[in-house]
């Protein structure tokens with residue numbers, strides 16, 4: 001049972017009540033996570049660009065604090081880490097949920113749009129790691145979870161801008177996990193399937209195994225309590241896409257051509 005009586009600054013690492021920092025908390029899965037962790041008695045620092053949404057979120061619980069920032073600006077992330085550090089409030093668990101998404105194939109692909117997607121979805125994570133890891137390493141404790149997607153497993157129709165950013169995140173997390181572990185820290189990757197948020201509102205195709213953001217948040221919170229590298233859900237969708245990624249290319253592209261129709 002979490003201890004609800006403590007302030008953010010009074011918590012110690014490994015207390016049952018933890019400090020959770022969520023980047024991308026102004027809507028969707030990140031917002032549901034912020035509310036879920038607060039309900040469970042933890043202290044949440046909620047970040048994203050839209051300060052008004054964050055303030056409205058923090059009005060819903062005195063355990064949620066708004067810390068607006070733009071994850072494409074490393075100076076914002078450095079300032080946030082410094083702020084938390086100075087107040088002796090470094091997070092026990094950091095969750096990166098920030099992303100943008102524009103569906104489409106070749107017609108959506110442009111250098112400008114791909115750069116925008118990379119800046120938030122991938123380089124924001126690199127900036128977070130650069131800004132936060134030294135402080136966590138010095139403390140010798142802390143967990144970071146990065147939200148990628150099941151689309152990280154293989155190339156899929158309609159994901160020309162978004163898919164490659166998520167594949168890059170999975171590769172980055174696989175690469176860094178052993179080193180991060182040697183520092184006494186934890187790095188996990190979250191790979192959700194389709195969740196009803198403003199991102200999926202843009203999809204005009206059928207989304208199998210669609211779930212709501214509260215259910216997604218519950219699965220993530222449960223997964224982050226464990227030590228597994230990957231939190232992937234729903235499992236049927238995860239298995240289907242894993243199998244797809246293992247197929248010989250001839251068969252894979254036959255299926256992709258059918259899906260693209």
Ligand SMILES: NC(=O)c1ccc[n+]([C@@H]2O[C@H](COP(=O)([O-])OP(=O)(O)OC[C@H]3O[C@@H](n4cnc5c(N)ncnc54)[C@H](OP(=O)(O)O)[C@@H]3O)[C@@H](O)[C@H]2O)c1
Nearest residue numbers: 024026027028029048049050070071098099149194195197
């Ligand atoms: N929904 C799905 O089906 C699904 C499936 C797989 C993976 N995911 C992943 O789950 C995560 C959450 O997405 P969601 O579906 O919940 O969508 P969402 O509601 O649009 O949430 C995205 C969050 O990212 C924030 N964000 C965007 N650009 C930012 C920036 N430059 N700096 C800081 N924050 C920024 C947004 O807030 P501001 O606009 O206020 O900055 C928002 O809080 C994303 O990583 C997404 O790729 C979603």
